[in-house]
Amino acid sequence: MTDKQNFTIGILTLSDKGARGERVDESGPLLAEMCTGLGEVIRTAIIPDEQERIVEVLIDWADNLRLDLVLTTGGTGLSPRDVTPEATLQVVDRLVPGMAEAMRLESLKKTPHAMLSRGVVGMRGETLIVNLPGSPKAARENFAVLLPALSHALGKLKGDPTDCGR
Numbered sequence: 001m002t003d004k005q006n007f008t009i010g011i012l013t014l015s016d017k018g019a020r021g022e023r024v025d026e027s028g029p030l031l032a033e034m035c036t037g038l039g040e041v042i043r044t045a046i047i048p049d050e051q052e053r054i055v056e057v058l059i060d061w062a063d064n065l066r067l068d069l070v071l072t073t074g075g076t077g078l079s080p081r082d083v084t085p086e087a088t089l090q091v092v093d094r095l096v097p098g099m100a101e102a103m104r105l106e107s108l109k110k111t112p113h114a115m116l117s118r119g120v121v122g123m124r125g126e127t128l129i130v131n132l133p134g135s136p137k138a139a140r141e142n143f144a145v146l147l148p149a150l151s152h153a154l155g156k157l158k159g160d161p162t163d164c165g166r
């Protein structure tokens with residue numbers, strides 16, 4: 001038996017500069033690397049901080065590609081163009097507040113700026129959508145908090161009937 005899981009994963013980078021080719025996307029590849037062992041990253045994209053475009057991609061990846069997990073990075077803060085949480089809230093059926101709370105709680109131990117990320121986590125159908133902040137450091141620190149619980153979360157989301165109490 002191998003520890004490698006077979007979840008399908010998409011990584012969506014939200015960055016105006018990245019989409020214009022003015023900044024190399026470090027956070028997307030870093031998150032892809034962190035997903036080794038969880039499954040296969042079968043889609044990546046870099047698009048600007050535009051709510052309608054983000055909504056379109058999230059719906060496509062959840063409804064058409066039926067990805068198990070979509071990680072977004074960037075656009076969670078307070079700048080006028082930070083709209084990733086709004087786009088995510090527009091498409092999810094149910095929120096998973098504990099995952100977002102856990103990321104902020106742990107991140108506050110590293111920097112008070114952690115309270116500025118408005119990222120949310122929610123489900124659209126059988127796809128879990130996770131908002132992570134944009135900088136490579138912040139993306140890494142936040143995703144590391146979720147990783148130990150992700151396999152169980154994705155299994156439950158797909159209807160795994162086994163008893164979690166054991």
Ligand SMILES: Nc1nc2c(c(=O)[nH]1)N[C@H]1C(S)=C(S)[C@@H](COP(=O)(O)OP(=O)(O)OC[C@H]3O[C@@H](n4cnc5c(N)ncnc54)[C@H](O)[C@@H]3O)O[C@H]1N2
Pocket residue numbers: 013014015018023024025026027028073074075076077078079082106107108110111113114115116117118132133134135136137138139141142
């Ligand atoms: N655990 C942590 N959590 C948070 C941190 C942290 O250091 N550790 N930082 C906090 C800060 S500060 C902010 S503000 C919030 C919200 O961040 P955003 O999601 O709004 O981030 P952006 O504005 O999109 O990006 C910020 C900054 O990061 C660089 N950047 C962004 N995208 C990329 C990319 N794809 N590749 C390379 N570098 C990138 C760039 O300098 C941007 O200006 O999160 C807190 N949480």
Ligand SMILES: O=P(O)(O)OP(=O)(O)O
Pocket residue numbers: 014015016017018049074079134
């Ligand atoms: O260009 P972006 O959207 O990556 O973000 P920032 O303006 O915060 O550098």
